[in-house]
Amino acid sequence: MNVAYLNTIKKEKQYLWVLLSILITVLGCFLLKNVINYKIVALILLMLVSIHAMFFTIKPTILSAILSALTWNFLFIPPIFTFHISNPEDLLLFIMYFAVALINAVLQFKLKKIEEKAREKEEKEKTFHLYNTLLNSLSHELRTPISTIIGSTDILKEYEEKISIENKHLLLQEIQIAGLKLNHHVENLLNMSRLESGLLIPKYEWCDINEEMFRFIKNNFQNNKRIEFQANDDLPICKTDIGFLEQIVINIIKNALQYTPEEKPLQIQLGIDHQILHVSFQDYGNGIPEEHLPYIFDKFFRVPQTITGGTGLGLSIVKGFTDALNGTIEVKNIQPNGLKFDIFVPVETTYINNLKNE
Incomplete structure (x- = not known):
């Protein structure tokens, strides 16, 4: 199952949630239409569109704005069960509702994009800082044992016949210690990489x-x-x-x-x-x-x-x-x-x- 298919399923679920939430909200308001004014219903639906804009992508949110406006007009604005609006004040109110709902959807979408870019920038800066820290640490931690190994081997090669057996053992010991340090640092880097990738599975x-x-x-x-x-x-x-x-x-x-x-x-x-x-x-x-x-x-x-x-x-x-x-x-x-x-x-x-x- 590829990523594109998974994203499609996710978007389809967003459309489904929009339809269900509007249906439930409209049905609840319609049952209480004798208690609450149709202008109050507009505020409730507008809040629902705002919630959709916070959690869903732009297209499902626009669908929410359109459906909420149409259902509000059809079921609540007199005369009900028709899309005709006889009162100019109600017509202006409907146009304003529709405009505010769409603007709210677009603004929320742009705000989320800005937040995502800010998070990405912050993550990049954090990653850059971590890599700098790592490179600065390794430049010292790896250079020291490498220099020890190179220096000791050069001395052994150049002065092989002049160095005493005891000094040879000391130089070989230095090479061994430096090699162990290098191995430890490399092993730590590999282990950290495996831990972050999730590839390490316990073998009991x-x-x-x-x-x-x-x-x-x-x-x-x-x-x-x-x-x-x-x-x-x-x-x-x-x-x-x-x-x-x-x-x-x-x-x-x-x-x-x-x-x-x-x-x-x-x-x-x-x-x-x-x-x-x-x-x-x-x-x-x-x-x-x-x-x-x-x-x-x-x-x-x-x-x-x-x-x-x-x-x-x-x-x-x-x-x-x-x-x-x-x-x-x-x-x-x-x-x-x-x-x-x-x-x-x-x-x-x-x-x-x-x-x-x-």
Whole structure:
């Protein structure tokens, strides 16, 4: 079913709504014609045309203006049940009604067009600003590891025989770190693109969340000693999307390690309650000003006057993958200092583990 056909159906529904609403309104006024004056009926019908102009396109609105004028003339202006108007005052009133109804329809239509253009302009400006922000961030974030890789490889090629084995290992380590940074940035961009396109569909599978958490930390952070995680032995086997969960964990940990002092730990805890998996991350940094907390999941948002680094995509990706799992995420400052993220994701648990826990 193509877009043109869908638009045709939508327009046909507008015509149908115009006909039904005028029929119901006219019928109601006709039943009360001994109570309300025909001039009052004109105001009621004119209000109905205005409502149509607000929600429908120009052609259905013009149809509303014409039908309302004709039915008002035929059923309410003396002599009724005829289109003849004997009173010059009534004739002038009819002409004015018809003119006002048409002008109202056209003006409302033009107003909607102006509003649409204003919205489009605002969206374009917003998109342009976001792309500028992204390019400015990437120009720094990508240039640094690329320069490191190029510089290190040039040194290895030019001074291969003069460099000690220890220095070679250091240069190779720098290349590896820079490569991992590049891979992380590219992966974040791809993930954001997939999230916005709606192409990511969860693939649920049974897993041991404790084991997966250990794997995430080992593979991505080389068992960084700042990351404190102890397995929850009471946690049942759960069914969720491991890939989505990994992206959530990686991006929150990277964010915490980047913006907290090097000597401060990051604590991770797991729990489950009524088939809701709870993953909490608590750091001991400076926290975030309360006025900025509602915006930290927005794309490219970075708290003002923070250290340089990062594209501002990490936490928005966390929010996107959490939403994809039908979960929720909460963030709050911890006194005296620190920030805590709480992820709540619905999961299915095994029957055997449920019996064991009971």
